Amino acid sequence: METLERIIAEHPFFIGLDEGFTNLMVSCASNVRFKAGNYILKEGDPANTFYLIREGKVAVEVLAPQRKPIIISTLSVGEILGWSWLLPPFQSKFHARAVDDVHAIALDGKCLRTKCEENHDLGYEVVKRFALIMEQRLEATRLQLLDVYAVK
Amino acid sequence: MIMATAITTDPMLPQPYSVQEVARETPDTFTLTLKPENEVDRRLFQPGQFSMLWVFGVGELPISISGDPALHDRLVYTVRSVGQATHSLVNRGVGNDVGVRGPFGAGWPVAAARGRDVIVVAGGIGLAPLRPLIYHVLQNRKDYGRLVILYGGRSPRDLLYRKELATWARNRETQVLVTVDYGGLSWRGHVGVVTTLFKYSRLQLAGSVAMVCGPEIMMRFVTRELETQGVSRDDIYLSMERNMKCAVGFCGHCQYGPHFICKDGPVFRYEQIRKLLEKYEL
Numbered sequence: 037m038e039t040l041e042r043i044i045a046e047h048p049f050f051i052g053l054d055e056g057f058t059n060l061m062v063s064c065a066s067n068v069r070f071k072a073g074n075y076i077l078k079e080g081d082p083a084n085t086f087y088l089i090r091e092g093k094v095a096v097e098v099l100a101p102q103r104k105p106i107i108i109s110t111l112s113v114g115e116i117l118g119w120s121w122l123l124p125p126f127q128s129k130f131h132a133r134a135v136d137d138v139h140a141i142a143l144d145g146k147c148l149r150t151k152c153e154e155n156h157d158l159g160y161e162v163v164k165r166f167a168l169i170m171e172q173r174l175e176a177t178r179l180q181l182l183d184v185y186a187v188k
Numbered sequence: 189m190i191m192a193t194a195i196t197t198d199p200m201l202p203q204p205y206s207v208q209e210v211a212r213e214t215p216d217t218f219t220l221t222l223k224p225e226n227e228v229d230r231r232l233f234q235p236g237q238f239s240m241l242w243v244f245g246v247g248e249l250p251i252s253i254s255g256d257p258a259l260h261d262r263l264v265y266t267v268r269s270v271g272q273a274t275h276s277l278v279n280r281g282v283g284n285d286v287g288v289r290g291p292f293g294a295g296w297p298v299a300a301a302r303g304r305d306v307i308v309v310a311g312g313i314g315l316a317p318l319r320p321l322i323y324h325v326l327q328n329r330k331d332y333g334r335l336v337i338l339y340g341g342r343s344p345r346d347l348l349y350r351k352e353l354a355t356w357a358r359n360r361e362t363q364v365l366v367t368v369d370y371g372g373l374s375w376r377g378h379v380g381v382v383t384t385l386f387k388y389s390r391l392q393l394a395g396s397v398a399m400v401c402g403p404e405i406m407m408r409f410v411t412r413e414l415e416t417q418g419v420s421r422d423d424i425y426l427s428m429e430r431n432m433k434c435a436v437g438f439c440g441h442c443q444y445g446p447h448f449i450c451k452d453g454p455v456f457r458y459e460q461i462r463k464l465l466e467k468y469e470l
Contacts, residue, residue, distance in 0.1 A: 095379065107371045109380040112388060135376055175409075179381045180369050184403040185312035185342035187216075187270050 083120035092138035121145025202287025235320035236295030242287030250432035252317035305333035311402025340382025394418030424458035
């Protein structure tokens with residue numbers, strides 16, 4: 037059986053992270069499962085957790101009045117769900133729904149925020165990794181906004 | 189790169205073909221199967237080449253061949269109906285005439301890719317010029333390494349060849365990943381631009397040959413991602429589109445820097461055109 041330590045150490049997000057920092061992460065981590073159709077995050081709720089997706093697919097949705105929710109993107113195996121835990125006001129900005137049954141590692145953002153405040157080297161490593169994810173998603177969103185397949 | 193198949197007839201003279209079948213792919217995109225009216229006309233083509241299709245009395249259009257290169261008794265084209273000429277073309281009923289010139293241009297580097305892993309990245313109707321290449325690789329499976337097909341569309345209803353995508357995914361050592369920019373709640377696949385699919389590829393991309401077709405902006409983002417993944421610029425090929433008229437490099441309508449898309453392309457090695465892709469308004 038895979039241990040949390042191993043799963044976290046081998047996850048692309050944590051590649052190259054100092055072993056001591058990985059152990060700190062593990063102390064904030066737990067295994068979680070969500071049934072297909074269940075919401076993992078809801079817009080406006082306190083954001084105190086982020087997830088490493090191990091199985092299944094998650095739809096990130098925005099609610100629009102008088103219409104069905106709009107899926108902005110999907111996240112799947114190996115990806116990170118949630119970064120609102122990192123920045124004030126620590127509230128989720130979007131809904132996240134399990135498309136399939138989802139198996140993930142949940143990391144306690146409150147616990148991690150405290151550890152990052154106590155140890156800025158850890159904080160820098162965490163912020164650096166999240167900044168890369170944010171940059172990739174921002175670029176993808178910009179390309180998506182161009183609506184390149186539309187008839188011009 | 190593959191050179192154009194020799195044409196024995198005058199390249200400016202359309203040959204008579206008739207519409208054998210018209211199949212709707214999406215609300216505005218159709219696949220036409222054309223049969224030669226002259227039985228001796230068996231036009232070989234290379235994956236990635238295009239023809240000029242005449243709709244008599246309306247106009248002539250450059251359209252990529254989207255059919256199986258192993259089938260020599262027909263030519264297949266996937267056409268998006270967006271203007272008068274394309275609208276007339278897709279509305280030619282079965283049995284009506286269409287004039288065909290070609291095939292023209294340089295196609296995908298099927299010989300250079302032999303023995304290598306192949307990654308195909310398509311956006312929107314860009315899957316059409318890549319389909320003959322996919323047929324070729326799947327029919328000659330032992331000649332190629334693994335095949336990864338990454339396909340992005342605007343929405344689920346805009347995806348081409350959905351049944352074939354599912355069939356291709358069942359092939360040995362073939363991975364097919366599909367995403368859409370906008371997905372409704374009933375869509376259970378990926379949502380996001382095509383570049384977001386790279387991380388799900390089971391293939392170590394460094395060392396593979398990449399063939400890309402789609403809107404130019406999308407291709408720019410894709411080439412950047414391919415380079416990040418370790419694919420050499422010399423192993424990336426793009427299919428370009430401009431306003432082809434004569435199709436044989438006489439008229440200059442499709443001039444792209446020092447190149448004529450119709451004659452030197454439409455498939456180019458990325459390194460050949462990289463600097464041109466970065467120029468404003470070209």
